[in-house]
Amino acid sequence: MRVLVTGAYGFIGAHIVAALVAAGHDVVCAVRGARIDTRFPGLAAVACDMARDLRSDDWLPRLAGIEAVVNCAGILRERGADTFAAVHEQAPLALFHACVQAGVRRVIQISALGHADDGAFIASKHRGDAALAALPLDWLVLRPSLVYSARGSYGGSSLLRAMAGLPGLLPLPGRGGQPLQPIAAEDVGAAVVAALARPQVAGDVLELVGPDVLGLRDYLRAWRRWLGFGRAYALAVPTPLVRLACALGEQLGRGPLGNTMARLLERGNVGAAGAIDRLHERLGLAPRSLQCALAEAPSQVQDRWHARLYFGLPLLRVSIAVLWLGSGVVGWLTPPAEVAVAAPGSSLSAGSLLALARATASIDLLLGALCLLHWRPRWVLGAMLAMLLGYTLGIGIAWPAHWLDPFGGLLKNLPLIAALALLLVTEERR
Structure with a gap:
C-alpha cells in the first residue's frame, strides 16, 4: 500500500515509517522542505508546511497514487506561524478534505492521550480528531500515552532519561507518584501497521497504552537500572519549582520543558479501564511492558553518554x-x-x-x-x-x-x- 505520512521525521513518526517499511508498504514522507532524511535515504519525500497548507487544494497534488494517510504531525508549543490551531486542526482538516476529494478512504490520525482541560496541546489535538470523525472516511484515531524507545529518544523522552541518569541523584517532581502507562514507540508503529491491515476497524478512537501503570518514580528507576547506573538519592522537587521550570521552558521556546510537560509531570498519563483489551480486540495488538521492552534492547555506552551529556x-x-x-x-x-x-x-x-x-x-x-x-x-x-x-x-x-x-x-x-x-x-x- 502506498502511504503518505505527515510528520514522518519526528520521534513517533519515524518509528511509524520504519514499521510501515518493514511491513512492505511504500511510504511517502510529507515533511517541510521535502528534505530527504539520512535515516530513510530510499524513501520519497514531498514538501508540506502544516503552518501554511490550510486548503485542500494544497494537499490534492500530494495525494496522487496514495492509498492511505497517516497524520503524525504535531507540536508541543506554539512558535510563530506554527500554532496549535494550524498544525493540529486547520492543516489536518484540509488534508482530510483532500482525502475525501481524492478518494483516499483510509486515514489514521495520531493524536494524544488526555483530556481537553489538560491544556491547549491536548485540546487542539482532540478538536482535530472531532473534525476528522465528521468526514465520510474510514478514519481511526490513535491516542498514545507517554511514548518511549530503548533504541533512541527525543524531546521529553530524552529529558526523562537524563533525569534517570543524573550522578547520584534522582529528581522526582512532587514525590514521583504520577501514574504513567508508557508504550514503546515500536508498538505504536505496530498499531499503525495493524490498522492498515484491518480496514474494517474504522470510526473508532483507541488509546495506545502499555500493560502496566507505573509511578513516575518507578519509571525513572527502571531507566536508571537499564542505563547501568547505581543507586541514587531520591530528591522530591516541590511542585511550584517544577511549574516555574516548565514556565521558563515555555517562554524560552526550546527544549521539552513547557506547559505540555508540566501537565505530564503533575497529573501523569494513563488510559481508560479496558484500553489494553480494546487494543487486542480491535487490532490484535499486545503492547510490551517497559521491563520487557528494555530487556529486549540492552543499553550501550552511547545511551549512557547521551543521558549524562543531556544536561x-x-x-x-x-x-x-x-x-x-x-x-x-x-x-x-x-x-x-x-x-x-x-x-x-x-x-x-x-x-x-x-x-x-x-x-x-x-x-x-x-x-x-x-x-x-x-x-x-x-x-x-x-x-x-x-x-x-x-x-x-x-x-x-x-x-x-x-x-x-x-x-x-x-x-x-x-x-x-x-x-x-x-x-x-x-x-x-x-
Whole structure:
C-alpha cells in the first residue's frame, strides 16, 4: 500500500515509517522542505508546511497514487506561524478534505492521550480528531500515552532519561507518584501497521497504552537500572519549582520543558479501564511492558553518554557564551596603552592595534550573545571555532612568547577548541 505520512521525521513518526517499511508498504514522507532524511535515504519525500497548507487544494497534488494517510504531525508549543490551531486542526482538516476529494478512504490520525482541560496541546489535538470523525472516511484515531524507545529518544523522552541518569541523584517532581502507562514507540508503529491491515476497524478512537501503570518514580528507576547506573538519592522537587521550570521552558521556546510537560509531570498519563483489551480486540495488538521492552534492547555506552551529556552540554554552551561575552567586555575595557604592550614588536601602529582589539571584542560580544540565545548554533559555534583558531595560530606565530605565558593564555585555547568541536558535533538533537 502506498502511504503518505505527515510528520514522518519526528520521534513517533519515524518509528511509524520504519514499521510501515518493514511491513512492505511504500511510504511517502510529507515533511517541510521535502528534505530527504539520512535515516530513510530510499524513501520519497514531498514538501508540506502544516503552518501554511490550510486548503485542500494544497494537499490534492500530494495525494496522487496514495492509498492511505497517516497524520503524525504535531507540536508541543506554539512558535510563530506554527500554532496549535494550524498544525493540529486547520492543516489536518484540509488534508482530510483532500482525502475525501481524492478518494483516499483510509486515514489514521495520531493524536494524544488526555483530556481537553489538560491544556491547549491536548485540546487542539482532540478538536482535530472531532473534525476528522465528521468526514465520510474510514478514519481511526490513535491516542498514545507517554511514548518511549530503548533504541533512541527525543524531546521529553530524552529529558526523562537524563533525569534517570543524573550522578547520584534522582529528581522526582512532587514525590514521583504520577501514574504513567508508557508504550514503546515500536508498538505504536505496530498499531499503525495493524490498522492498515484491518480496514474494517474504522470510526473508532483507541488509546495506545502499555500493560502496566507505573509511578513516575518507578519509571525513572527502571531507566536508571537499564542505563547501568547505581543507586541514587531520591530528591522530591516541590511542585511550584517544577511549574516555574516548565514556565521558563515555555517562554524560552526550546527544549521539552513547557506547559505540555508540566501537565505530564503533575497529573501523569494513563488510559481508560479496558484500553489494553480494546487494543487486542480491535487490532490484535499486545503492547510490551517497559521491563520487557528494555530487556529486549540492552543499553550501550552511547545511551549512557547521551543521558549524562543531556544536561552537561547546555551548561557547556552557556559557559562558552559567558566566556565570549567576558572576553568582549575585557577587550573594550582594556586601556589603549595596555593593548600596545600586549603586542610587542608588532609592525602595526598603536591606533591599528587598538582598532583591531576593539573590532575583535565586538565580534566576541556578538557571538557570545548569539550563542546564549541559541541562534543558528552551528553557524555561531563554527564562527567561534574559526576565531579561536585564528587567535591561537595568529598570536602563536606572530608572538610565540605568548606560548610561555605563566598563566597559559594560548595553551588554554586548546581545551576550548575541543569543547567547541564537541558542541558542534553534538548539536543535532534528532
